[in-house]
Amino acid sequence: MRNSNRGAVDPFIVMDVMEAARAAEDAGRRIIHMEVGQPGTPAPAAARAALSAAMQSDSLGYTVALGLPALRARIAQLYGEWYNVDLDPGRVVVTPGSSGGFILAFTALFDAGDRVALGAPGYPSYRQILRALDLVPVEVQTAPENRLQPVPGDLAGLDYQGLMVASPANPTGTMLDRAALGALVGAAQDRGAAFLSDEIYHGIEYDRRAVSALEISDDVCVINSFSKYFSMTGWRVGWLVVPPAQVRQFERLAQNMFICAPHAAQIAALAAMDAGEELQANMAVYTENRRLMLEGLPKAGFDRIAPPDGAFYVYADVSHLTDDSRAFAAEILDQAGVAVTPGLDFDPLRGGGTLRFSYARSTADIIEGLERLTAFMAARGAIKGVGPADPAAG
Numbered sequence: 001m002r003n004s005n006r007g008a009v010d011p012f013i014v015m016d017v018m019e020a021a022r023a024a025e026d027a028g029r030r031i032i033h034m035e036v037g038q039p040g041t042p043a044p045a046a047a048r049a050a051l052s053a054a055m056q057s058d059s060l061g062y063t064v065a066l067g068l069p070a071l072r073a074r075i076a077q078l079y080g081e082w083y084n085v086d087l088d089p090g091r092v093v094v095t096p097g098s099s100g101g102f103i104l105a106f107t108a109l110f111d112a113g114d115r116v117a118l119g120a121p122g123y124p125s126y127r128q129i130l131r132a133l134d135l136v137p138v139e140v141q142t143a144p145e146n147r148l149q150p151v152p153g154d155l156a157g158l159d160y161q162g163l164m165v166a167s168p169a170n171p172t173g174t175m176l177d178r179a180a181l182g183a184l185v186g187a188a189q190d191r192g193a194a195f196l197s198d199e200i201y202h203g204i205e206y207d208r209r210a211v212s213a214l215e216i217s218d219d220v221c222v223i224n225s226f227s228k229y230f231s232m233t234g235w236r237v238g239w240l241v242v243p244p245a246q247v248r249q250f251e252r253l254a255q256n257m258f259i260c261a262p263h264a265a266q267i268a269a270l271a272a273m274d275a276g277e278e279l280q281a282n283m284a285v286y287t288e289n290r291r292l293m294l295e296g297l298p299k300a301g302f303d304r305i306a307p308p309d310g311a312f313y314v315y316a317d318v319s320h321l322t323d324d325s326r327a328f329a330a331e332i333l334d335q336a337g338v339a340v341t342p343g344l345d346f347d348p349l350r351g352g353g354t355l356r357f358s359y360a361r362s363t364a365d366i367i368e369g370l371e372r373l374t375a376f377m378a379a380r381g382a383i384k385g386v387g388p389a390d391p392a393a394g
């Protein structure tokens with residue numbers, strides 16, 4: 001049968017790495033997973049209990065397209081708790097993950113051919129979903145001195161109808177502070193472009209709290225999800241906050257595209273929002289894992305890294321070790337049994353010289369992974385003459 005041209009998007013390389021890791025596990029190897037961007041923990045116990053109870057008494061049919069009213073109200077309450085923002089629940093749109101939120105937002109806000117500016121490195125699916133919708137991703141090469149986040153100067157002279165940022169970002173974990181985020185919101189609004197803020201890693205922040213675009217303006221589209229802080233990746237539930245005048249446009253599209261986000265997941269998500277203690281226990285694990293990574297990666301030889309402000313990733317410059325991050329990641333998987341993600345996923349131009357390490361899993365796995373990486377780099381260094389002294393030469 002025929003294929004569309006717009007459907008010919010690039011693969012999500014990390015999914016290919018996950019598949020290679022799975023094949024190695026099937027062959028009997030123990031693999032340490034530093035590739036996956038997902039918590040190793042299940043949904044909070046209260047979320048699972050709430051769903052279990054609902055399954056006994058509720059037929060769990062479709063919900064209304066914008067989501068369960070109680071969930072929308074609880075999400076609005078979160079904006080008061082986290083950001084001191086008074087949010088009308090009527091502006092919350094519950095989506096099938098933030099991934100469903102991207103499809104909905106891009107379709108509601110843009111026409112075919114519209115250009116959407118994104119910082120590179122960035123989450124790969126932004127550009128692939130944009131392409132699949134006949135939109136044009138305009139990638140801006142961000143600078144290390146701006147901690148790989150876009151600044152208005154990067155956008156000067158660019159034609160774009162939308163600007164999308166993420167803070168904390170994937171793959172770097174860096175955040176935009178209030179002034180930096182405000183400057184980008186202003187740059188987009190000054191030219192009549194839509195501003196989209198991916199806030200999926202909010203809640204997973206270390207030394208300072210993440211700023212929501214809603215603290216700066218109501219005329220923005222915020223994207224969030226239960227996948228990360230709430231530890232519910234596979235449940236496929238997320239949300240958008242949209243300007244009041246645009247709710248109906250999003251609703252009409254959501255009715256037709258998805259009918260609703262999974263009802264069962266919405267029930268679990270509502271209960272997850274009150275599982276503060278368990279979620280804070282997960283945060284304590286990420287905090288310890290981050291400390292171990294920042295100490296252990298440089299010792300292993302991955303010393304070109306910047307401390308992440310949030311999320312659970314370290315993005316390493318390995319351009320002194322390779323210009324083919326895909327082959328390097330395959331070598332690390334093969335020889336060390338550690339799955340890591342090649343930077344090419346996040347930055348087609350410069351990602352040949354970068355790797356992303358995820359520390360979302362258990363602390364025991366992080367310790368073992370760092371030991372394996374250290375041994376791998378020592379062996380590789382001895383072979384290539386760039387690591388510890390070659391014993392044969394001494």
Ligand SMILES: Cc1ncc(COP(=O)(O)O)c(C=O)c1O
Binds near residue numbers: 097123169200237
């Ligand atoms: C920055 C970012 N946005 C969105 C997503 C998609 O998340 P989900 O569809 O599970 O909400 C991810 C997943 O890793 C991500 O890293």
